[in-house]
Amino acid sequence: MSEKRGRATVVLGGQWGDEGKGKIVDFLAESHDVVVRFQGGANAGHTIRTEGQEYIFHLIPSGILMEGKDCILGGGLVVDPLELAEELAGLRARGVAVEGRVFLSSSAHMLLPYHKVLDRLEEESKKGKSIGTTGRGIGPAYKDKASRTGLRAEMYAKEDERLERILMERVIEINRHIAALYDAEALSPKETVDKIMAVKPVIKPMLVDSHRYLQDAMRAGKDILLEGAQGTMLDLDHGTYPFVTSSNPSIGGAIVGSGVAPKHLKDVIGIFKAYCTRVGNGPFPSELHGEEGESLRQEGAEFGATTGRPRRCGWFDLVAARYSAEVNGLTQLVITKFDILCGMKKVQVCTGYRIGDEIYEHYPRDLSVLEQAEPVLREFEGWDEKLGDARNWDEIPEAAKVYLKYLSDELETPILYVSVGPDRKQIIPAGEF
Numbered sequence: 307m308s309e310k311r312g313r314a315t316v317v318l319g320g321q322w323g324d325e326g327k328g329k330i331v332d333f334l335a336e337s338h339d340v341v342v343r344f345q346g347g348a349n350a351g352h353t354i355r356t357e358g359q360e361y362i363f364h365l366i367p368s369g370i371l372m373e374g375k376d377c378i379l380g381g382g383l384v385v386d387p388l389e390l391a392e393e394l395a396g397l398r399a400r401g402v403a404v405e406g407r408v409f410l411s412s413s414a415h416m417l418l419p420y421h422k423v424l425d426r427l428e429e430e431s432k433k434g435k436s437i438g439t440t441g442r443g444i445g446p447a448y449k450d451k452a453s454r455t456g457l458r459a460e461m462y463a464k465e466d467e468r469l470e471r472i473l474m475e476r477v478i479e480i481n482r483h484i485a486a487l488y489d490a491e492a493l494s495p496k497e498t499v500d501k502i503m504a505v506k507p508v509i510k511p512m513l514v515d516s517h518r519y520l521q522d523a524m525r526a527g528k529d530i531l532l533e534g535a536q537g538t539m540l541d542l543d544h545g546t547y548p549f550v551t552s553s554n555p556s557i558g559g560a561i562v563g564s565g566v567a568p569k570h571l572k573d574v575i576g577i578f579k580a581y582c583t584r585v586g587n588g589p590f591p592s593e594l595h596g597e598e599g600e601s602l603r604q605e606g607a608e609f610g611a612t613t614g615r616p617r618r619c620g621w622f623d624l625v626a627a628r629y630s631a632e633v634n635g636l637t638q639l640v641i642t643k644f645d646i647l648c649g650m651k652k653v654q655v656c657t658g659y660r661i662g663d664e665i666y667e668h669y670p671r672d673l674s675v676l677e678q679a680e681p682v683l684r685e686f687e688g689w690d691e692k693l694g695d696a697r698n699w700d701e702i703p704e705a706a707k708v709y710l711k712y713l714s715d716e717l718e719t720p721i722l723y724v725s726v727g728p729d730r731k732q733i734i735p736a737g738e739f
């Protein structure tokens with residue numbers, strides 16, 4: 307046993323997803339030994355840019371570009387094995403050494419082709435009340451998990467004939483469900499089973515008992531990075547239900563989905579964009595409509611990494627961020643896309659919600675209340691300096707520091723880094739205010 311036990315640091319989304327988690331995990335992977343994705347599935351789109359190359363990861367942890375680091379898809383995920391095989395093949399084709407470095411928890415649930423069909427059918431049936439999901443089958447896969455009818459990755463350890471039989475029965479059962487509820491076209495059982503079986507040679511060797519792996523790694527002194535997907539405001543329990551995803555992107559999901567117990571946690575780092583975005587439907591009180599929103603969307607290139615949908619854009623929502631800091635017990639903040647705010651005459655922050663005659667500083671969890679919220683805005687002086695080339699705290703203009711200090715004070719959490727561009731190098735360790 308090593309003298310020093312390894313510890314775990316959580317990196318999670320503080321807002322509605324797409325905060326730049328992938329970039330930060332990639333950066334922090336250098337000082338860690340193992341990176342574990344802890345929830346969600348291929349609804350995630352985590353972008354990393356380095357040396358002129360861009361990579362978008364949907365399932366594979368964002369530590370994969372750091373040579374020598376192991377990557378684990380944790381038990382809390384719903385994993386589409388076809389997508390995983392494709393993502394691995396894509397990385398291999400680009401010369402990334404993935405062999406022997408990517409492991410799949412045998413208790414992760416399998417997201418199979420019928421989950422995607424069900425996702426689409428469920429959304430269509432909601433008509434005007436749809437959630438605006440990514441269509442990646444997430445809700446139906448977690449539904450199967452909670453109903454105890456799901457299949458876990460360990461299924462790939464079974465011999466072919468037995469697995470084929472189990473899958474065939476499952477597809478036939480799903481077809482019955484589809485016919486009864488939606489009067490939609492059935493899936494071809496043979497074709498579906500063949501597709502799932504075809505990737506067995508890729509998936510089976512990746513299976514790991516992730517509990518044992520991580521316990522042994524920490525005992526051997528290895529430090530672990532726990533990578534979240536989505537964001538706290540999309541959390542099934544803490545987010546804007548029902549306009550949420552079906553997993554827990556917040557701290558609870560990190561514990562459950564990795565199996566690392568709280569006493570091993572070193573830090574909980576919340577990633578926040580310097581403004582806010584949201585993809586899909588649901589309340590977003592600080593949203594900017596019209597030209598202002600469009601301009602932020604163009605400046606920030608705010609188009610979904612998974613679906614290509616335009617992201618809704620708005621000012622930094624401090625009411626939601628305070629709530630997120632509380633829910634997660636954040637110990638550090640990273641502010642991303644800070645470069646995007648430059649050149650604005652005034653930068654605004656949503657400090658409260660006006661609902662009827664009342665001002666709310668605490669997040670109202672009742673959707674019917676939230677839906678009426680109007681933003682109370684506080685204005686800050688803008689700054690003109692382009693920050694893309696800045697690498698030191700001294701290069702950040704005073705007006706920008708006033709904005710950052712305000713966020714840090716209000717969230718009662720220190721800032722660790724400020725990100726000023728998509729590249730791995732465009733990151734500044736925060737200094738004193």
Ligand code: GDP
Nearest residue numbers: 324325326327328351352353643725726727728
């Ligand atoms: P994630 O899902 O949280 O990993 O974030 P996404 O990858 O979906 O979206 C973040 C987008 O912003 C990606 O296109 C990143 O390349 C980009 N990005 C990340 N950090 C910065 C930054 O500091 N400045 C700019 N301009 N772009 C950034």
Ligand code: IMO
Nearest residue numbers: 323324349350351439440444535536551585586
């Ligand atoms: P990353 O990890 C932003 C949103 C969808 C929809 C809701 C439910 O890249 O930050 P789902 O397909 O999960 O059932 O959709 O959640 N959503 C995301 N929004 N970033 C993501 O992931 C998201 N993953 C899901 O747009 O509103």
Ligand code: MG
Nearest residue numbers: 324351352611
């Ligand atoms: Mg994303």
